[in-house]
Amino acid sequence: MNDDTSTRARVKIDEVFRSESRQVLATLIRLLGVFDTAEEALQEAFAVALEQWPREGIPANPRAWLVSTGRFKAIDGMRRRARYDASLNELATHIESTTSDPLEQTDEPIEDDRLRLIFTCCHPALSQDAQLPMTLREVCNLTTEEIARAFLSKPTTIAQRIVRAKAKIRDARIPYEVPPPSELPERIEAVLRVVYLVFNEGYSASFGTSLTRADLSGEAIRQGRVLLQLLPEPEVMGLLALMLLHESRRQSRTSANGDLVLLEQQDRSLWNHDLVKEGITLVERALASKRIGPYTLQAAIAAVHAEAPSAGETDWAQIVALYDLLLQTEPSPIIELNRAVAIAMRDGPAKGLELVDALLERGELAQYHLAHATRADFCRRLGRKADARASYERALALAKQEPERRFLEKRLEELLD
Amino acid sequence: MKYLCLVYLEEKVLNAFPSHERRAISDEAMSYCEKLKKAGQLLAASPLHPVETATTVRVREGKTSTTDGPFAETKEQLGGFLMIDVPDLNDAIRIAAQFPAARFGSVEVRPMKELGCAD
Numbered sequence: 425m426n427d428d429t430s431t432r433a434r435v436k437i438d439e440v441f442r443s444e445s446r447q448v449l450a451t452l453i454r455l456l457g458v459f460d461t462a463e464e465a466l467q468e469a470f471a472v473a474l475e476q477w478p479r480e481g482i483p484a485n486p487r488a489w490l491v492s493t494g495r496f497k498a499i500d501g502m503r504r505r506a507r508y509d510a511s512l513n514e515l516a517t518h519i520e521s522t523t524s525d526p527l528e529q530t531d532e533p534i535e536d537d538r539l540r541l542i543f544t545c546c547h548p549a550l551s552q553d554a555q556l557p558m559t560l561r562e563v564c565n566l567t568t569e570e571i572a573r574a575f576l577s578k579p580t581t582i583a584q585r586i587v588r589a590k591a592k593i594r595d596a597r598i599p600y601e602v603p604p605p606s607e608l609p610e611r612i613e614a615v616l617r618v619v620y621l622v623f624n625e626g627y628s629a630s631f632g633t634s635l636t637r638a639d640l641s642g643e644a645i646r647q648g649r650v651l652l653q654l655l656p657e658p659e660v661m662g663l664l665a666l667m668l669l670h671e672s673r674r675q676s677r678t679s680a681n682g683d684l685v686l687l688e689q690q691d692r693s694l695w696n697h698d699l700v701k702e703g704i705t706l707v708e709r710a711l712a713s714k715r716i717g718p719y720t721l722q723a724a725i726a727a728v729h730a731e732a733p734s735a736g737e738t739d740w741a742q743i744v745a746l747y748d749l750l751l752q753t754e755p756s757p758i759i760e761l762n763r764a765v766a767i768a769m770r771d772g773p774a775k776g777l778e779l780v781d782a783l784l785e786r787g788e789l790a791q792y793h794l795a796h797a798t799r800a801d802f803c804r805r806l807g808r809k810a811d812a813r814a815s816y817e818r819a820l821a822l823a824k825q826e827p828e829r830r831f832l833e834k835r836l837e838e839l840l841d
Numbered sequence: 842m843k844y845l846c847l848v849y850l851e852e853k854v855l856n857a858f859p860s861h862e863r864r865a866i867s868d869e870a871m872s873y874c875e876k877l878k879k880a881g882q883l884l885a886a887s888p889l890h891p892v893e894t895a896t897t898v899r900v901r902e903g904k905t906s907t908t909d910g911p912f913a914e915t916k917e918q919l920g921g922f923l924m925i926d927v928p929d930l931n932d933a934i935r936i937a938a939q940f941p942a943a944r945f946g947s948v949e950v951r952p953m954k955e956l957g958c959a960d
Contacts, residue, residue: 597952
């Protein structure tokens with residue numbers, strides 16, 4: 425064995441850890457029944473891999489090997505501790521007899537365990553506060569520090585929520601399962617919500633390196649695809665379409681130095697046209713169902729943008745009409761703000777400013793930086809420089825994401841010229 | 842796994858139903874419990890007399906004090922319970938959701954500790 429082989433094995437282990445650890449964890453939770461035990465088993469399995477693979481080579485099926493090793497290690501650990509707690513012996517025997525070694529199995533239910541994991545993390549008996557952090561931690565493998573940064577909260581607070589949720593899963597015995605078809609429609613809503621939030625965490629530059637973020641969005645899209653197979657309902661199509669259409673613009677929405685590029689200034693040739701096509705097809709299928717929900721409407725708006733050959737040729741009238749429908753199904757001041765932007769594009773910035781001022785006066789968006797940035801933009805286009813400056817400054821005081829701050833600072837500088 | 846399903850309702854709301862509807866709800870609850878018992882899922886169940894009949898007992902420094910009424914005044918009162926034995930929380934939620942009072946009151950589902958209260 426030379427150094428080269430062992431370096432290669434180490435690189436391979438890192439790669440396997442990135443791509444397989446969540447899947448291995450998901451399966452270990454099913455086999456062992458307890459989150460914490462499964463997490464320990466996962467760590468132990470990778471520790472054994474670090475030691476064995478450089479010496480003996482990488483197994484043919486690394487995932488099955490890791491699950492098998494983790495399961496064995498967990499059973500072994502229970503047996504050793506059984507000296508102090510006799511019930512552990514019973515548990516070890518139970519796990520051994522009721523589950524099989526994945527290395528001896530031929531057909532692996534690959535996606536089933538991942539779905540089990542996400543449905544469990546999004547179980548309605550867990551608080552909504554805990555569902556997203558649990559999913560980001562267990563399904564997406566973010567650290568509590570990363571999650572805390574995304575939520576602008578303390579790592580200990582996030583850790584506490586996750587610990588509490590895990591304790592409830594264990595003590596109230598929340599089952600590790602995908603709900604039966606009859607319950608799917610009511611259970612899927614929470615899952616769609618969390619998948620979309622995961623996607624947004626990956627899409628809006630709130631934390632981490634750009635690589636991590638793309639990983640998160642990719643994971644959310646993957647989950648969207650699996651959910652669509654499970655439940656081919658219009659809103660599942662709508663969510664997947666929405667994510668694909670946003671993802672198609674990833675390359676063009678930041679410049680080479682990481683600055684934000686607005687939709688109207690994006691180089692449309694950089695858009696991923698395969699994703700656009702897939703997204704549009706899904707939107708059309710969802711719209712044809714006549715059971716149209718908020719994800720589908722948002723996807724339809726994204727599709728109108730995607731279909732315009734240039735920003736100037738965007739069908740703003742249709743976008744306004746879609747926002748009107750969206751407001752009927754889901755009244756929200758943020759949707760009103762977006763509608764105001766579309767109206768400004770259709771009828772001019774004066775009309776938009778009127779709407780935004782009325783919105784800001786209602787107070788709900790007073791602390792929302794994009795409301796002030798929008799107002800600033802309308803004022804700028806109307807030549808009201810002083811008003812524009814004041815609103816950009818207000819937006820800057822409220823904005824927390826670096827690229828957004830740089831964008832606002834640049835606009836402010838331009839106004840000073 | 843054993844769960845205690847605590848049925849909370851506003852006694853006012855229940856009393857506002859016309860008597861034939863109250864009887865229908867009661868019959869439905871009885872036959873539902875009968876069904877659960879036959880399936881081996883129900884250990885015990887009972888409706889409770891209204892809160893006016895409640896007595897709260899405390900012992901402090903060796904002295905027993907009894908007071909009239911429930912421990913805490915709340916909008917909804919404990920109106921009855923079901924003690925069930927099912928594999929997991931999803932089954933417990935399903936059973937709770939089909940109990941008639943869930944339609945106008947609420948059912949709190951609490952897992953029971955199997956190994957005493959210190960655990």
